[in-house]
Amino acid sequence: EAQVTQNPRYLITVTGKKLTVTCSQNMNHEYMSWYRQDPGLGLRQIYYSMNVEATDKGDVPEGYKVSRKEKRNFPLILESPSPNQTSLYFCASSLSSTGAQRYEQYFGPGTRLTVT
Amino acid sequence: AQSVTQLDSQVPVFEEAPVELRCNYSSSVSVYLFWYVQYPNQGLQLLLKYLSGSTLVKSINGFEAEFNKSQTSFHLRKPSVHISDTAEYFCAVTKTYSGGYNKLIFGAGTRLAVHP
Numbered sequence: 001e002a003q004v005t006q007n008p009r010y011l012i013t014v015t016g017k018k019l020t021v022t023c024s025q026n027m028n029h030e031y032m033s034w035y036r037q038d039p040g041l042g043l044r045q046i047y048y049s050m051n052v053e054a055t056d057k058g059d060v061p062e063g064y065k066v067s068r069k070e071k072r073n074f075p076l077i078l079e080s081p082s083p084n085q086t087s088l089y090f091c092a093s094s095l096s097s098t099g100a101q102r103y104e105q106y107f108g109p110g111t112r113l114t115v116t
Numbered sequence: 117a118q119s120v121t122q123l124d125s126q127v128p129v130f131e132e133a134p135v136e137l138r139c140n141y142s143s144s145v146s147v148y149l150f151w152y153v154q155y156p157n158q159g160l161q162l163l164l165k166y167l168s169g170s171t172l173v174k175s176i177n178g179f180e181a182e183f184n185k186s187q188t189s190f191h192l193r194k195p196s197v198h199i200s201d202t203a204e205y206f207c208a209v210t211k212t213y214s215g216g217y218n219k220l221i222f223g224a225g226t227r228l229a230v231h232p
Contacts, residue, residue, distance in 0.1 A: 004159070035222075040125070042206060042222040043160075058219075090159055100148055100167050103210055103220045107159030 004108035023091030050097040122223035139207030
């Protein structure tokens, strides 16, 4: 089944404890992206990747890191989480990094992160 | 400046009634337009898209949206809703940044609640 998977789905952690949220897609997609969803704000892009070893900042990158060493994986790293990073996180991918296909995105099920 | 405005945060409606979810975008953005749907506890799914051509686009489950350039709108409509349409709906548009890079910008979302 074609899908985007994220792990974990739920995570409660404490301020300052490094964590990684994994994202994997099995569709050979070029483009991958991380979003955070907050009430009343919709989805805001954190980081995106046009292809392997090609990542760039989105609208709200502060406090996050990403890597793209393999085409299928795009982990999100929080080196020192803070309470304002409590949010619902989505990984997304699309077939191509160019043209309209970039915007036809497939989303993972989400990771609900709580930082206390 | 915000590029996408969804005018209603919540829309309650009775089953089999018609519904319209409103979306306006700022005239500075490019004109690829999308509606995504998020069912409870799931990731977003592409519902329909306008890229070019006919301004009226339709989904497989009875929703339709019309691109209105003069009013800078892309409202989503369904003539008769079902309980299963209960979800959050996100309007999204592409935005061109300096250097020619395009990005997908999401609205804040409209929560559609269908009651029996």
